[in-house]
Amino acid sequence: MQYRTLWAFVSIITVVVGSACGGSDSETSTTPAVPPPPAFDPATAGSVMGMITLEGAPPAPENIRMNSDPTCVERATNTTTEYYAVGDSGGLGNVFIYIKEGLGAQTFPAATDTVTFNQVGCRYTPHVFGIRVGQTLEILNSDPTLHNIHASPTANEEFNTGQPIEGMRFERTFTAPEVMVPFQCDVHSWMNAYVGVLEHPYFAVTSDDGKFDISSLPPGDYVVEAWHEELGTQTQNITVGEGATAELNFTFTVS
Amino acid sequence: MLWLHRYNQLLALATLALITAGGLVTSTDSGLAVPDWPNTYGYFMFSFPWSQMVGGILYEHGHRLIASIVGLLTIGLVIWLSRREHRRWVRRLGWLALAAVVTQGFLGGITVLYFLPPGVSISHAGLAQMFFALIVSLAVFTSHGWVTRYKRNSNDERAIIGDSVLRLLTVLTPASIYIQILIGATMRHTGAGLAIPDFPLAFGELIPPDWNTLIAIHFTHRVGAVIVTGLVVATGGHIWAHHTQRQELVRPATLMIGVSVAQFTLGALTVLSERAVAINTAHVTTGALLFGTALVLGLRTHRDRFRDETKSMASSLPMIVTEPTTIPTPGSSGASG
Numbered sequence A: 001m002q003y004r005t006l007w008a009f010v011s012i013i014t015v016v017v018g019s020a021c022g023g024s025d026s027e028t029s030t031t032p033a034v035p036p037p038p039a040f041d042p043a044t045a046g047s048v049m050g051m052i053t054l055e056g057a058p059p060a061p062e063n064i065r066m067n068s069d070p071t072c073v074e075r076a077t078n079t080t081t082e083y084y085a086v087g088d089s090g091g092l093g094n095v096f097i098y099i100k101e102g103l104g105a106q107t108f109p110a111a112t113d114t115v116t117f118n119q120v121g122c123r124y125t126p127h128v129f130g131i132r133v134g135q136t137l138e139i140l141n142s143d144p145t146l147h148n149i150h151a152s153p154t155a156n157e158e159f160n161t162g163q164p165i166e167g168m169r170f171e172r173t174f175t176a177p178e179v180m181v182p183f184q185c186d187v188h189s190w191m192n193a194y195v196g197v198l199e200h201p202y203f204a205v206t207s208d209d210g211k212f213d214i215s216s217l218p219p220g221d222y223v224v225e226a227w228h229e230e231l232g233t234q235t236q237n238i239t240v241g242e243g244a245t246a247e248l249n250f251t252f253t254v255s
Numbered sequence B: 001m002l003w004l005h006r007y008n009q010l011l012a013l014a015t016l017a018l019i020t021a022g023g024l025v026t027s028t029d030s031g032l033a034v035p036d037w038p039n040t041y042g043y044f045m046f047s048f049p050w051s052q053m054v055g056g057i058l059y060e061h062g063h064r065l066i067a068s069i070v071g072l073l074t075i076g077l078v079i080w081l082s083r084r085e086h087r088r089w090v091r092r093l094g095w096l097a098l099a100a101v102v103t104q105g106f107l108g109g110i111t112v113l114y115f116l117p118p119g120v121s122i123s124h125a126g127l128a129q130m131f132f133a134l135i136v137s138l139a140v141f142t143s144h145g146w147v148t149r150y151k152r153n154s155n156d157e158r159a160i161i162g163d164s165v166l167r168l169l170t171v172l173t174p175a176s177i178y179i180q181i182l183i184g185a186t187m188r189h190t191g192a193g194l195a196i197p198d199f200p201l202a203f204g205e206l207i208p209p210d211w212n213t214l215i216a217i218h219f220t221h222r223v224g225a226v227i228v229t230g231l232v233v234a235t236g237g238h239i240w241a242h243h244t245q246r247q248e249l250v251r252p253a254t255l256m257i258g259v260s261v262a263q264f265t266l267g268a269l270t271v272l273s274e275r276a277v278a279i280n281t282a283h284v285t286t287g288a289l290l291f292g293t294a295l296v297l298g299l300r301t302h303r304d305r306f307r308d309e310t311k312s313m314a315s316s317l318p319m320i321v322t323e324p325t326t327i328p329t330p331g332s333s334g335a336s337g
Helices: A002-021 A070-075 B002-027 B055-084 B088-113 B118-141 B154-161 B164-189 B213-242 B247-272 B277-301 B303-316
Strands: A046-055 A096-101 A115-120 A123-125 A128-132 A137-141 A147-151 A159-163 A169-172 A178-184 A192-198 A203-205 A211-217 A220-228 A232-240 A245-253
Touching: A046 A220, A046 A232, A096 A128, A096 A178, A096 A192, A096 A211, A115 A128, A128 A203, A137 A159, A159 A169, A178 A220, A203 A211, A220 A245, A232 A245, B002 B055, B002 B118, B002 B277, B055 B088, B055 B118, B088 B118, B118 B164, B118 B277, B154 B164, B154 B303, B164 B213, B164 B277, B213 B247, B213 B277, B247 B277, B277 B303
Parallel strands: A046 A245, A115 A137, A128 A192
Antiparallel strands: A046 A211, A096 A203, A096 A220, A115 A123, A137 A169, A147 A159, A147 A178, A178 A192, A220 A232
């Protein structure tokens, strides 16, 4: 009697777990045919250049204790937090800036190059970056220790993959635009990064001096958004004329 | 019987260690440090190299290893009970514990594979406490005190059975603690631990001025803490006032009050320390300890409800038959812890 009860229980669990783990086929959707947009003449392309500035004194970078993994202690070259990357002239780095609105139904050639996202010295490199929908993201472990790459998107599929061996790499693509997708290493809690996923190629990440350049942009009126991991987002409207370079500056304030 | 009881106690301790390890996993946000299950980074669980137990893997994989030990100990318990235990309902409880620990393992795996969905993670936390309760109960049922009915005479029995306040409090208290644990697990797995960042006030006021789901969960846990503490104090105070002769009640009641004070303090410190790992984890462990203590007290108080079962068991257990104190003697008194 007892064995029968146990086996009945095990059978139920097996069925439940089996059905839970079975997953579902990816859904297919049919998109109504969109008329092709007017051809974009590259000779008329303009650009947006500018600088993101930080006002106020940001919190001092904190030292990261990596002693939970001796390999990280040995290999790390950067052991401070990187929430605020501020240059000498007050420029704010690691800001993702992109055309949020204004491109309409234009389509753009698919990106053929691969974006590499590396784990080196127990840090993610780059910390903030952009990628196109459908573009290949190569995730590489350059450390002789275990990492897991845990992406927590809301519009794309969440994934959590382990890379226990140095030199391991795998590829992923994103299927929907999303600003931003956070990455986290759950083994090393200090490792995090963000990727902006867009349909179009008009985005940039500010360098350490806070400067950016979005080039080869069709003339038009745009809404531009700047995103920072701690300071949130700001938007501005801008007009880009034929062959012109529009200047655009943002100022984030930290209290 | 003695060694079976000690084995149960060992298993209860191992379960408490497992709950602590689970608390460490959540307190350090290491739940997804091992992305695969049942393997660990492709390794068979027991062959994963110790040298690679780094960072969050130490907590998550350590939790899995301790869980395996508890699972094996539970299988051992079921075998032992099947061979030596004459009470059918106790043997069945052993099987139930095994079913619970197997289910618990699957829930742990599913929550990893599906990126910690709160519903599954909260169920995992809730079932952990139920399993702990089963093991603690089995430890009580196999104890010498239980078998000898704590050497209560008929007057003692009447005093306990007739005390409806005691009977009610010793049911309400563990039940409320378990509900409070579930609310705490909900708080933990929905990220509401610091939804109200100050203590003892909430945003500087007695009642939060603004509300959202996380604040509501957090505030419910605080209200629950007050209710639980009140029930614990009422239960303990009642036993101290009316049943001072019954050491099997006084001891767990005293322990329960001490543990509840510690638990309340740890809850406050968890907020004030912004969820410091050690404090946050200790809050989980102490919560289980409080639940277990209240459960022991409840079972001992309601010992008479198991009388018929014990009688049938006594007829088939030579050890019980040879124990003269199992026969109530009117007018005599005695106490056993």
